[in-house]
Amino acid sequence: MTSYRITGARLLGADPTDLLLTDGRLADLDDAPTDAVTVDADGLVALPGLVDLHTHLREPGREDSETVATGSRAAAAGGFTAVHAMANTDPVADTAGVVEQVLNLGLAAGYCDVRPVGAVTVGLGGTRLAELGAMADSAAQVRMFSDDGKCVSDAVLMRRALEYVKAFDGVIAQHAQEPRLTEDAQMNEGTMSGVLGMQGWPAVAEEAIIARDILLTAHVGSRLHVCHVSTAGSVELIRWAKGKGWNVTAEVTPHHLLLTDDLVATYDPIYKVNPPLRTSGDVEALRAGLADGTIDCVATDHAPHPTEDKECEWGAAAMGMLGLETALSVVQQAMVDTGLLDWADVADRMSVRPAQIGRLGGHGQPLEPGAPANLVLVDPAATRTIDPRDSASLSRNTPYAGRELPGRVVATFLRGRATVLDGKLQ
């Protein structure tokens, strides 16, 4: 296995230093083998490999939009060394068999660790608990369970799920969306939806579920993770829950940190996503929440869709946007270049904390000798104009097409093996 000597990297944005990667681990520089390949990291920032808690890899079932292999490549290109594959596949990842299949597809691809998320309810149907224990005990060792795409809206079922996963230190990741308040919803409910004549998706539909789930979690003493928090009110609720000492964590997507609902005026469904793009006030609150740690982490909600599902009128279009390859750049623009986070904070929000929430060993570790060599080298001084055709994903639905974003992933290492080198997938 090739050893790498990385020279002049700014570890978490600090002063330049050298790193040695050998036998899959970080090692003491004195132990450098003579044939170690030197990687000039002058001006680059070294971060622990990024961990995504929320990725749609679409396999099995929708291999026309993404496969585990193509999604893993996109993840590596974006600096990720681990992703959590959401359960809303076809068949749904609600049995040990399906989660093990996804795990094995990830191992075969080899670009990042693919950690399957198990469904909370059978077929995402919202009526019967899936065999959570079987998935937890399987080779995939599922710890995060989610019906993402759908809300576990039944309060009793949610309570039972929260209670049940305590037996194996699991966490329920809730897609907070009160279904009746969001029937046929197309975009954020507010002045824009009124003007554009679109069915609104009100903030209260997210916040009401989060408030309920926080109280249920406290009541049964379990662990709740809130997916893709999108409103200022949700940030307030989570801040309150954390103040109480309850075990509630939350994620925000890159797009909710940057884009707002006035983009819907273009009627271009590239901006159609669930939860919807919100207002600039919400964006400010989300950035502040991520900065002060109320929101634990950034998760991409990478949601590939084939061209025909976006090349249509708004009402007929699918919800979701790509995120893996642009996440770090968007976070740099929204959080780092604005002074809200430094690179050590970025490492915390995009690697350390998501690895803890997912109970994912080997990732999000301090970059010191002995640790698994999962890391990414970023050039924060670079800028790039996003061209969807450059994507490693099978799909092209990026909302940033034509935008100039800061930062570029130069190299990604998964247990010492370069998955990206010189900005190119290996």
Place this chain on the structure above:
Amino acid sequence: MKRHLLSSADLSRADALQVLDTAEELRTLANRPIKKLPTLRGRTVVNLFFEDSTRTRISFEAAAKRLSADVINFSAKGSSVSKGESLKDTALTLEAMGADAVVIRHGSSGAPHRLATSGWVRSSVVNAGDGTHEHPTQALLDAFTLRRHLGDLDGRRVTIVGDVLHSRVARSNAWLLSTLGADVTLVAPPTLLPVGVENWPVQSSYDLDSALDKCDAVMMLRVQRERMNAAFFPSAREYSRRYGLDGRRFARLPEHAIVMHPGPMNRGMEIAADVADSARSVIVEQVTNGVAVRMAVLYLLLSGQPGESERDVAPTTRESELSGLAGAAR
């Protein structure tokens, strides 16, 4: 005028007045024995209707034919669209057939905007009603009708009553009439006013009676009875009592005030039959004016971008035709 007519929100005052003034000239045609101009001869107008709407479609059809355009009616029902053809493929088909203008009615808000900005077609796009977004030619014909009865709209008070939330007519009128200087008041039960209406350039009220005394025109919107099933109001009768234009309320209107309705009406629901049929109701005239306004829209959109062979002569033709028409009217 721009290449497309997608919404009244993006119509400037000058553009709107140009349409109304042109329609005024063209309306004189209706009084002539031969109701036809050669202006758009050789041009093709496609009526692309994804929703049923006989009234609007035949109005556009009459308008295009009076300008001598060739008209193709494309109804989604029983066509390739009902077999799952996408808007894009339908658009490409029409483009391949050489449509110069596409008049589109679609159930999804923004579909005309999408058609115009996606690069799928080169033709002009006219929004004939999209979802709950806009219906700009309806607002133009309403403004035209108002102007004929009230003169300049600056400072005129127009009360629009009913299901504003789901009404593309209300949205288009709110923007256009405000652009033209009118004071617009939207009246509806709170459940049927859009979130954020306080940021629109209009007043809003839950109380119809208080909005009637000083208005110059009242426009009643169609209210679907099925809305009560989604709890927007308790019953058709209660809606009618609180928001219907009955004889008692009609009597409270100033004497010069006119009554409007975009049709089709629910008589006895939002408007009493004798009010709809009264001398101050201009509902039938709105239909007549609709043809003139749609002629003006097609004329302005299509004569501004001549076909290959006519490029050099078209501007002068347009000037002379219009002045000739004005002369005939005098």
